[in-house]
Amino acid sequence: MLTGFHVAVIGGDARQIEIIRRLNGWDATVYIAGFNQLNESFTEAIDLDFESEQVKQLDAIILPIPGMDEEGNVDGIFSNRLISISEDWLKKTPEHCLIFTGISNNYLNDLTKRVNRSLIPLMDRDDVAIFNSIPTVEGTIMLVIQHTDFTIHGSRVIVLGLGRVGMGLARTFDHLGAEVSVGVRSSKSAARVYEMGLTPIDMTNLQDVDLECDILLNTVPQLVVDASIIKQLPSHALILDLASKPGGTDFSYADKRGIKAILAPGLPGIVAPKTAGQIIADVVYRLLSKNIRKEIDHDA
Missing domain, CATH: 3.40.50.720 (NAD(P)-binding Rossmann-like Domain)
Incomplete structure (x- = not known):
């Protein structure tokens, strides 16, 4: 279970829907952004307010498979606008906050280095x-x-x-x-x-x-x-x-x-988004449990 974990899912496609469902099932506190056009409502998820203190509680941020563009924008098929993630905003996250992406680029690599946060490009992992x-x-x-x-x-x-x-x-x-x-x-x-x-x-x-x-x-x-x-x-x-x-x-x-x-x-997100989302969610679960649990227990 991920009771006590705070995870933000920002942008993406149908794979993210399954990730959100799985995180909710594991009892994580889930914040979402970039899903305003989705007819299906996530009653157990919280809309991410970028101006609030929510950012200070985040243990992980999950970006879409394409990550972000070279200007720091995150896109998604369920939103009518790009979501911009700034360096100042990321600095407000706890030091142990993990940033998950499918693939990375120079901008995202440099951004996470500047804010000293761990970046995990999931598509680089064999599993x-x-x-x-x-x-x-x-x-x-x-x-x-x-x-x-x-x-x-x-x-x-x-x-x-x-x-x-x-x-x-x-x-x-x-x-x-x-x-x-x-x-x-x-x-x-x-x-x-x-x-x-x-x-x-x-x-x-x-x-x-x-x-x-x-x-x-x-x-x-x-x-x-x-x-x-x-x-x-x-x-x-x-x-x-x-x-x-x-x-x-x-x-x-x-x-x-x-x-x-x-x-x-991105064929998995088109032909089998549920399965593809489950694959990502399971790896995120293992990494969160392994890398952050000790940080939370230590802070407590």
């Missing part, structure tokens, strides 16, 4: 990212079926990147009967692809590799699917870019070639 890859893979299958007129079985699929999402994509599309190749950068990863019974592709020299395929799945958050790659694709090919914005695909060139290219970050 979150590996579990999160499950709804990502399921969402990818859904998009492929929606945007193609051929079966996955028997199709030629290239997965770029053998990270936590790439591994799941490669394995699942192979099980569905596709002919799968995987782009990697190291001999270790190439060996893993070979061990999986798939075909490794050297991503350090993509221009000289035959990349003609039916489905190209990118997980690399860098521009790797450029014009030289897109030129090799047949007109019926589908590109799904699962990397964080702005992705790793030259979408403008793909459009000129008449090739369908879709940027699809």
Whole structure:
């Protein structure tokens, strides 16, 4: 249980709804901001008043998966305005206050360092990212079926990147009967692809590799699917870019070639927000219990 904990959930999407529910179920005191357009009311949650003394009680702040922008603004699909989080406001939180985000950026990294608060980018954690890859893979299958007129079985699929999402994509599309190749950068990863019974592709020299395929799945958050790659694709090919914005695909060139290219970050929040929210909430619970309980007990 989280009795005695004070947690603020600021902005986000449907995943945050499940996080709020779970925190309430664990008896935490939950403050919310950025949910004013939500028809469903959280009777056990408190509207966060940024001008009040609530901030001095916060043991944790949970930001959305995208975190905040480079100006300190937090967005959410249930609000009609951005929420600005200032350095002065964060300084009022207790020193032990943890700040959770999905992914971080230079602004958020610098901000938390200036106020000397611990920042936890959840998507950098294996326990979150590996579990999160499950709804990502399921969402990818859904998009492929929606945007193609051929079966996955028997199709030629290239997965770029053998990270936590790439591994799941490669394995699942192979099980569905596709002919799968995987782009990697190291001999270790190439060996893993070979061990999986798939075909490794050297991503350090993509221009000289035959990349003609039916489905190209990118997980690399860098521009790797450029014009030289897109030129090799047949007109019926589908590109799904699962990397964080702005992705790793030259979408403008793909459009000129008449090739369908879709940027699809954050699939767990779209296809399985309840499960994705539970994954985040469970990790937050463990970290709060481990890292803050001793602080609260000591202060008491």
